[in-house]
Amino acid sequence: MKDKITLGLGLLTLLGVAAGLYFALTSPPDANQKDLVRIMYLHVPSAWTSYIAYFGTMVFSLVYLVGKNRKFDRLAYSSAELGVLMTILTLFGGSLWARPTWGTYWVWEPRLTTTAIGLLIYIGYFIVRGLIEDPHRRARVAAVIGIAGTLYIPVNYMSVYWWRSIHQTPTIQLLGKTHIAADPTMILALSIMTVAFTVMYLYLLRVRATVAARVEAREDRLLEAELQERRA
DSSP, rough: HHHHHHHHHHHHHHHHHHHHHHHHHSSBBBBBTTTGGGGGHHEEEHHHHHHHHEEEEEEHHHHHHHHHHHHHHHHHHHHHHHHHHHHHHHHHHHHHHHHHHHHOOOOOOOOHHHHHHHHHHHHHHHHHHHHHSSSSHHHHHHHHHHHHTTTTOOOOOOOHSSSSSSSSSSBBBBGGBBBBBBOOOHHHHHHHHHHHHHHHHHHHHHHHHHHHHHHHHHHHHHHHHHHHHHOO
16 A cells, blocks of 8 residues: 555656646746746755755654654654755755856855755754664654754745845745746746645655665664674
């Protein structure tokens, strides 16, 4: 049953990304940025998915602290891995977009700076995990970091409103408002890609958590065998 769900999510991801790319490539160019705006169809969904992944890390960490079930620790760090991946993709796409529009790949402005700080927080999350051998203590400490690190999301999102920033405000805002006077095809393409990336997160989360469970089971067997040898 689980494999069928994973397979279904994988197929939906492929179909969603294919449909999103089709509309992204066939939608009209932006009045000001021309075809350069097509980077948006990957940049925005990547940023959105990184938020979801970090929020997932917080939820799974909280559940772990309540029930001490290592399954949720695996889900927490699997989600954090996906968050780091999507943040890197966000920064990469944003840099490609920034070069022709801002004249440079990087500017230490609020949105980019808080994104870089958030990335460092979650890289630190994995460094701490690697330094602690006891699995339960590792999970507890990582859960605290994962929960606290989620404060990055509202700070990063609101940075363009709280501080002077050259980064534009969200392209699609709450209540359906848009930052740009966009052709309906552009909004459709962006919406499809955002949904497709969300489904892709769920798919990759299941795959990564399954791999993590198998690795942990193997490590537990090796540890048990080592303890038995010592007793003998």
